[in-house]
Amino acid sequence: MSTNGPSSATNGSQVRPGALVPTNNVTTSEGLTVRARIDPTLTVDDVVKQLCINLKIKELPANFALRDETDELVTNDNLRKKIKGKVNLKLVNAPYREARETADKLGQKNERNLKLTLFSLQKFIREEQFAQEFINHNGLRELVSVIYDSNGNTLAYALTAMQNLMELDYGWSSLDDNFILKVVQILSSPTSLINVCRPATAILKKLVEADPMSAPGPQLASTSRSPPAAPPGSVYRYGFHVVFEQMRKEEKLLETVVNRLGSADTAMAQYSMMLINSLLSHASDTRWEEFIAELERLNVRKAVVRLMSLHIMEDLTSCILDFQANIVRVTYRKKTTLVDPDSEPSHAAALQYIWESSKLEEETDENGAVLKWRKLGFDSEDMVQEFSEVGVLGLDCLKKLVENDQDFSKLVLEQLSRALERRCSIAKASNEVVELLSEHWAIFAPGYSTSTTFQPFFLDFYKVHSLATHFFLRMWTESGAASGDFTRVVALVRSQVKVALRSENVRPWHEVVNDFNEREYRAVRDRQMKELELEDDLLSKVPVRNLRAKLYKESYEFVRQQRIQCLLQGAWFVNALPQSSPRDPPRRSNRPWRFMRLDTGMKYLHYVDSAVKFPVRSGLEDLPERIDISMISEIATGTCAPPPNVLRDQNDLPPTSPLIPSPLSFSLLSAHEGSLADQIAPDQSRWADWTDGLNMLRRDGGHVASKETAGFVQALTEIGLKIKLLDLSGEKVEIPSGLAAGPPPTNTDFFFSDLL
Structure with a gap:
């Protein structure tokens, strides 16, 4: 390599014969620019050493490094590319030296230089050599101190530097609950600047995701819900439960995050969406119900549906699809969580609300047994058994149905006024609609979603359930159904669900309402009869639906x-x-x-x-x-x-x-x-x-x-289902519509016999 004086010089040193060595401008820390012919086969250390010799720099070459005009560090991996591109280079402090000086400057709290130091730190902290020395030199402690004591743009730079540092999987395990609470408080403040909230949101997201279950290693394959203990010094020691405990101290935090989904700043909306998704994905069992209930109270689904309709949502598409997938998991978990009013106060309260809203009185039947829930259409008084197939999701849907229908008590009295065989079981109809909607939206298993488009109607699950349940009751009345016609009406509703919820990424909501509220029985029945010519009734049976769910997964x-x-x-x-921009010429x-x-x-x-x-x-x-x-x-x-x-x-x-x-x-x-x-x-x-x-x-x-x-998943599911059904039909096995579980044993005095 050879150099030639200040940049005003035009003639460089001789190049060795047969070699074509590009010329790069190299600027020193004193502002001197020289033209250097650098051999691209050299290492960065050799280039720096020769520069120090040619420029008569007396310090050790190990104290220096090369960066380009954007401050990207020149490494052995990118040196050849920068030399061939004749990129202007700078001879600067080595990363380890820059890291020590930066940590020292942060400790001095010199307001005049602090912003500039933090601005540079945002970029340099991503470099492993810099980051290691910065951490070893107590830089993290000084950065945390700056975050505690700063505001405005200074705080924004400090938080962004912390965000970038946390992209490493080491070095920040000392962040404690007080720091997390400080970030929560920053994010909760309605006066915080957008450029402060963005990195603060990203920091919380990173902490949520840094749980022991996410640590690299064999525990990722574990099916146990008990997280492994984090090894000493590991950053995978936080997680949802740690962050959520601090979030609970600021009651307005979740509300503020949800409100920011409507921010005019698309990046802010994206960061908020990503934090909500991380919280949903990592919610711990102990706080899951509390967290989900709070999100539902804040109507986060409505906020996301609003985002779907905006023209600026292109950058948010992936986040919205992630949210849909997370809500599929939430819905599946609710559906598979048993209703237990004896152990869960919230379940007991929901049932009590439903009963009080019906304005009915308890009675006793001819055998002296309590007659209460059967008056609402259940088959028994055992609520655990009645909701066994639809779980807490079914209970929530029935409660929402009651909340949104001011005439619910009249609806109940209307059915009770009919002859017994002509009554429509309101509660059973509600549960059956839950099953139909779960089937339509493929609520089959946790963690699996093949929707490639927005599903705003799915996010309005409770409203759709209410519409479809009222449609069920109307079809029952208009068709003159009796107690033996329940399955027939279910088939009508299934047909209408498919029609009303078609193309939901482009259809307006009012068309869905019209399809459920205005379609007459005769039109629905005629269409369904045509569909039956092409379908097999076998596919609608519960065991077959359960088999499809397993094969889908x-x-x-x-x-x-x-x-x-x-x-x-x-x-x-x-x-x-x-x-x-159309004015910009295309790059070559x-x-x-x-x-x-x-x-x-x-x-x-x-x-x-x-x-x-x-x-x-x-x-x-x-x-x-x-x-x-x-x-x-x-x-x-x-x-x-x-x-x-x-x-x-x-x-x-x-x-x-x-x-x-x-x-x-x-x-x-x-x-x-x-x-x-x-x-x-x-x-x-x-x-x-x-x-x-x-x-x-x-x-x-x-x-x-x-x-x-999505088509591959569906095709494999259907092919697998047909193969399984061919096995059964070949053996002429009768598949029941459902299996009723018998009563549990009255004691433990029994054993399972060996099959001979």
């Missing part, structure tokens, strides 16, 4: 593993151009192709950019660059266009205008760094493999983005 997991396997194998993509790249592959630890996407496609060896040796999976907050689709200089045929890239986003494009977005990658897949199959694979790779299961993947 297995199919989802199979497709998930297949998608992730595609990521492990790797694929070629086109480096795309994000959408820009001399390396338009990128090969990406997921490492076996599933922590990084390794890649290489190239001018042409070439055979990539197995492993990661050919892939020098990488993207941290944990940095990806959203996989956005249809976001970018192909570069204008890509020579391609139809197998390389689908034809499209350089200015129009490709339907096969996707971007890997970071919450605070923008786009980490903009790619275009060669075909629909590869696009589905990668967009869904990256989504399904997340710890909480993520969501499905493509109709192709």
Whole structure:
């Protein structure tokens, strides 16, 4: 390597024969700029050493490093690229030295220099060499102190630095409850600036996700709900229960976070959505019911439905689909949680409210038994058994039905005034509608959601339930049904549910209301008769529905593993151009192709950019660059266009205008760094493999983005179901509509006999 004086000089030193060595401007800390011819085969340490020698710097070369104009650290991995690109470089303090000086400056609390120090810290803290020395030099303690004592932009910079530090999986395990409470208080304050709230929200989200169950290692495969003990010094020692205990001290926090979903700042809405999703995904058993009840009280579903209708929600699509998937989990858990009024005061209170709203009086039947819940249409007085199939979800739905119907008592009296065989069992109808809606929205198992579009009607589950239950009662009356016709009316309602809730991502709510309230019995019956010609009644039976739920879960997991396997194998993509202003000229790249592959630890996407496609060896040796999976907050689709200089045929890239986003494009977005990658897949199959694979790779299961993947899951489920049913039909096994459990044993004086 050779250097030539100040930048005004035009003639450089001689280059060794046969070598073409680019010239880079290098600026020293004193402001002196020299032109240096750097051999790209050298290491960064050798380059720095020669610069120190040529510039006659007496300090040890180990005290210095190179950065580019954006302050990105020059490493052995990116040195060649920066030299070939003739990037202007700066000779600066080494990361370890910069880290010590930064920690010392934070401790001095010099208000004049504090903002500048924190501004630089936001960027440098992401570098491992800097971060390690910063932590070892008590930098974390000083940063926490600044957060306690600052406000305004100074606080925003400090919180952003903390947020970036917490991207590391070490070094911040000393953060205590007082710090968490401080962040909660900052976030709760209605006067906090947006640029303060964004990193504060991200910090809470990170703490929620840092629970022992999320720690890398074999415990991830454990099915036990008991979290393992975090080893000493591990940052995986927090989690939902730790954060939520501090959140409970600020009653307005959740309300403030939910309100910020309506923020005009899209990034603020996105951060708030991500925090809510993390809380939903990691809620502990002990606080789950309290947390969910509070979210329902704050009407978070309505806030998300409102986001769906906004034109600025493109950046929030992934977060909204995550929220839908989380609500599927909440709904499934409620459905499988038994109603127990003797042990759960909330269950007893809900039942008491329903009974009081009916304005009925208890009686005794001819046998002297209490006649209470049977007057509402239940088959018995045992509420545990009556709600056994629909659980707490069924109880909540019935309670909401009563709350929203001021004439509920008249509805009950109307049924009681009829002859016994002509009465419609209101409570049984309510529970059956819960089953029908659960079937329609595939509430089959926790953690599995194949919806690729918004489902605003699903988020209004209770309202839809109320509409469908009233529709049930109306069909009962209009059809002149008797006690033996319950199954027939259920079939009518199932048919109407499919029609009323079709295309819910584009249909307005008033059409749903009209479909349930205005459709006459004759029209519904005629349509249903046509449907019956094409359907098998066997598929609607409860055991078959339960079998479909089991197969659905297995199919989802199979497709998930297949998608992730595609990521492990790797694929070629086109480096795309994000959408820009029409005035901006399209950028040209001399390396338009990128090969990406997921490492076996599933922590990084390794890649290489190239001018042409070439055979990539197995492993990661050919892939020098990488993207941290944990940095990806959203996989956005249809976001970018192909570069204008890509020579391609139809197998390389689908034809499209350089200015129009490709339907096969996707971007890997970071919450605070923008786009980490903009790619275009060669075909629909590869696009589905990668967009869904990256989504399904997340710890909480993520969501499905493509109709192709959702179709695979559904197809595998239906094929598996038909194969199972062929086994049964071949043996001419009669499948009952339901199985009634007998009474439990009166004592333990019994044993199970051996099958001979």
